[in-house]
Amino acid sequence: MLLLFYLSSGLFLGWALGANDASNIFGSAVGTKMLRFKTAAIVGSIFVILGAVIQGAGASHTLGKLGTINAMGGAFTVALAAGVTVFWMTKLKYPVSTSQAIVGAIIGWNFYAGRSTDFHSLYPIVITWISGPILGAIFSALLYIGMRKLILTLRVHLFDLDQIIRILLLVVGAFGAYSLGANNIANVVGVFLPLAPETPLDFYIFSLNGSQQLFLLGGISIAIGIFTYSKRVMETVGNDIVALSSESALVVVLAQSLVLFIFSNQALSDAVQSVGLPAIPMVPVSSSQVIVGAIIGIGLVRGVHSIQFGIIGGIASGWVVTPIMAGLLSFVSLFFVGNVFKIEVVKPQNQPTSTIVTEIDSVKIEKEKSDTVRFLSDSTERLIQR
Amino acid sequence: MELFKTSAALKKMLDEFFDTIEEVVLIAKIAVDDYLSGQHIKFHENLLRVVELEHKADHIRRNIENRLYEKSLLPQFRGDLLHLLEKTDDIADILTSGLSQFEVERPRFPEELHADLRRLTEMCVKSVEHLIPAERIYFRDPLSVKEMIHKVYFYEKESDQQALEIKRKIFNQIEDLDLSEKIHLRYFIIQIESISDTAETAANILSIMSIKRTL
The missing domain is CATH 1.20.5 (Single alpha-helices involved in coiled-coils or other helix-helix interfaces)
Known part of the structure; x- marks a missing residue:
C-alpha cells in the first residue's frame, strides 16, 4: 500500500506523459481528422502498455544508473517534480520532454543528496537530446522524399490513397505507441525499480516479473493520460511548425517511432555491435524532440521558407527550461519533503546498506x-x- | 473491405459526374447548331436531354458531397474538391439556362453571324473538353494537370476574342438590326462566353489543388 502511495507520483508523471506525448503519435492524424480520437486513444493505450511491459527494461536500466535514488520518499519527490514540470509545460502548450524532466529531477536529487552524477550515463542521454531530433529530421526527410516519389509513380487514386493512409496512420501509430511505451516507461517508473515487488504475477498464460509489474502500472497510467487529457493537445499539434498533409503526418510518426525504437531495442544494438559499429545506447529519448526534428526534416525538403522558425525557437527554449526547471523543483521539493514532512528522501551515504x-x-x-x-x-x- | 468499398463507390460517382458534364456540353453544342439551322424540334429534344443530364449531374454532385462528409474522407482536400465540382457543375447549369432562354426568347441571329457563333460555341466546348480530363487526371497524377489545363486557358482566350469579334460585328457592321435586338444578341453571346469563363475558373481551382498535392 505504501509502495502504491510512493508510486503515485510516478503514475502522475505517466499520466502527464500520456497526455502530452500521445499527441506526438496521433496528434497529426486526429488533428487532420484522418483518425477519430477514440480509435487513436484505444490503439495508443494498448500498444503503449505492450511496449512498456515487453521492451521497457533497456532504457530503464540506463536511467537507473544516472542516480540511484535510495529512499522511497526521494523517488516519490523526484517523479513528482518531473510530473509537475511536464504538466505545467503541457498547460503552456509546449511539446515538453518527459525524459528531460526526469533527468533534470534525478540530477536535482543528486545535488540535494550531495552525490556525484554518473556522467557516463548522463552523456549518452544528453547526446540523444541532440541526436534524437537530428535523426528524426534525417529519417523523415528520406521517408518523405521516398513516399512522395512512390505516390506519384504508382499513381494511386486520391480516394484510395486516403483510405490507405488512414490504415497506415493507425498501424504506424500503434508502432509509435509501442516504441513510446518501450522507451519512455523508464521515465515513469525507472526511479522506482529498486522497489519492484519480488513475487512474479501469474496470468496463467504468461507471468510478469517485479519490474514488468511496475512497467504495467506505468503503462496504464500513460493510457489514462491519453484518454483523459491528450485530446486537446492532439487537436492543436502538428500544423504549428509546418502545415502537415496526411502523408507528411504519416512520415513524421514513422520517423519518430523508428528513432524511439532504435534507442530501446537491445537486439538491434547487439546486431550493430556485431558488425563492429559502436553500440546504440539504450536511453529514454524525448518523443517531443524527435517529432519536432521530424517536422523540420519535412520542412527542409519542402523548402526552408515553409518552416516557422519563431515557433521552433519557442520549442527549443522549452527544451532548455525543462531539465533546469525539473532539477530546481526536485531540489526544492526534496528540501520540503525532507525537512517539513520529515520523510526520508536520502539515505545517509555511510549507511552500510546505502541503496x-x-x-x-x-x-x-x-x-x-x-x-x-x-x-x-x-x-x-x-x-x-x- | 468496407473502407475500399466507399472509395470504389466514390470513384464510380466521380466518373459518372464527369461523363455527364461532357455529355451535356456535347449535346448543348449540337443544340446550338440545331437552333441556328432552324431545326427547332431537334433543338427542343436536345434541350430536354440537357435539362435531364443537368439534374443528374446535380444529384451526383450532392451524393459525392454527402458521402465525403459522412465518411469524413479527404479532410484536407474535401473543401477544394467540392468547390471544383460545384464550378464544373455550374457549366451544366449555364448551358441549361442558356438553351432554355434560346427557346423562350428566340433570338434572331443574322445569317452572317452563324459561322462566328458556331466557332464561339466550339471554342467554349473545347475549353470544357480539356478541363474534364484534367480533372480526371488530378486524382491519379497531379503533376500532369498543369500541362492539361494550359489548353483550357488557350480556348478561353480564343472564345473571348471570338465573342468580342461577334459583338463588334453586331454593333458596328450589321445595320438591319434595332439597338434592342443588338443588345438582345449581345446577351446571348455573353451567355455562351461564360461557359469558357467558368471552365477557366475551375481550371484555376484545379491548378491550386494540384500544387497542394505535389507539395
Whole structure:
C-alpha cells in the first residue's frame, strides 16, 4: 500500500506523459481528422502498455544508473517534480520532454543528496537530446522524399490513397505507441525499480516479473493520460511548425517511432555491435524532440521558407527550461519533503546498506536464511519423528 | 473491405459526374447548331436531354458531397474538391439556362453571324473538353494537370476574342438590326462566353489543388 502511495507520483508523471506525448503519435492524424480520437486513444493505450511491459527494461536500466535514488520518499519527490514540470509545460502548450524532466529531477536529487552524477550515463542521454531530433529530421526527410516519389509513380487514386493512409496512420501509430511505451516507461517508473515487488504475477498464460509489474502500472497510467487529457493537445499539434498533409503526418510518426525504437531495442544494438559499429545506447529519448526534428526534416525538403522558425525557437527554449526547471523543483521539493514532512528522501551515504537495492538484497538474504533454518528444523523434526 | 468499398463507390460517382458534364456540353453544342439551322424540334429534344443530364449531374454532385462528409474522407482536400465540382457543375447549369432562354426568347441571329457563333460555341466546348480530363487526371497524377489545363486557358482566350469579334460585328457592321435586338444578341453571346469563363475558373481551382498535392 505504501509502495502504491510512493508510486503515485510516478503514475502522475505517466499520466502527464500520456497526455502530452500521445499527441506526438496521433496528434497529426486526429488533428487532420484522418483518425477519430477514440480509435487513436484505444490503439495508443494498448500498444503503449505492450511496449512498456515487453521492451521497457533497456532504457530503464540506463536511467537507473544516472542516480540511484535510495529512499522511497526521494523517488516519490523526484517523479513528482518531473510530473509537475511536464504538466505545467503541457498547460503552456509546449511539446515538453518527459525524459528531460526526469533527468533534470534525478540530477536535482543528486545535488540535494550531495552525490556525484554518473556522467557516463548522463552523456549518452544528453547526446540523444541532440541526436534524437537530428535523426528524426534525417529519417523523415528520406521517408518523405521516398513516399512522395512512390505516390506519384504508382499513381494511386486520391480516394484510395486516403483510405490507405488512414490504415497506415493507425498501424504506424500503434508502432509509435509501442516504441513510446518501450522507451519512455523508464521515465515513469525507472526511479522506482529498486522497489519492484519480488513475487512474479501469474496470468496463467504468461507471468510478469517485479519490474514488468511496475512497467504495467506505468503503462496504464500513460493510457489514462491519453484518454483523459491528450485530446486537446492532439487537436492543436502538428500544423504549428509546418502545415502537415496526411502523408507528411504519416512520415513524421514513422520517423519518430523508428528513432524511439532504435534507442530501446537491445537486439538491434547487439546486431550493430556485431558488425563492429559502436553500440546504440539504450536511453529514454524525448518523443517531443524527435517529432519536432521530424517536422523540420519535412520542412527542409519542402523548402526552408515553409518552416516557422519563431515557433521552433519557442520549442527549443522549452527544451532548455525543462531539465533546469525539473532539477530546481526536485531540489526544492526534496528540501520540503525532507525537512517539513520529515520523510526520508536520502539515505545517509555511510549507511552500510546505502541503496534500496542492497536493502532488498539483504531482506532476500535474511528470508533465505530463515527459510533454510525452517527447512533444517523441519527436516530434523521429521527425522526425530521417524 | 468496407473502407475500399466507399472509395470504389466514390470513384464510380466521380466518373459518372464527369461523363455527364461532357455529355451535356456535347449535346448543348449540337443544340446550338440545331437552333441556328432552324431545326427547332431537334433543338427542343436536345434541350430536354440537357435539362435531364443537368439534374443528374446535380444529384451526383450532392451524393459525392454527402458521402465525403459522412465518411469524413479527404479532410484536407474535401473543401477544394467540392468547390471544383460545384464550378464544373455550374457549366451544366449555364448551358441549361442558356438553351432554355434560346427557346423562350428566340433570338434572331443574322445569317452572317452563324459561322462566328458556331466557332464561339466550339471554342467554349473545347475549353470544357480539356478541363474534364484534367480533372480526371488530378486524382491519379497531379503533376500532369498543369500541362492539361494550359489548353483550357488557350480556348478561353480564343472564345473571348471570338465573342468580342461577334459583338463588334453586331454593333458596328450589321445595320438591319434595332439597338434592342443588338443588345438582345449581345446577351446571348455573353451567355455562351461564360461557359469558357467558368471552365477557366475551375481550371484555376484545379491548378491550386494540384500544387497542394505535389507539395
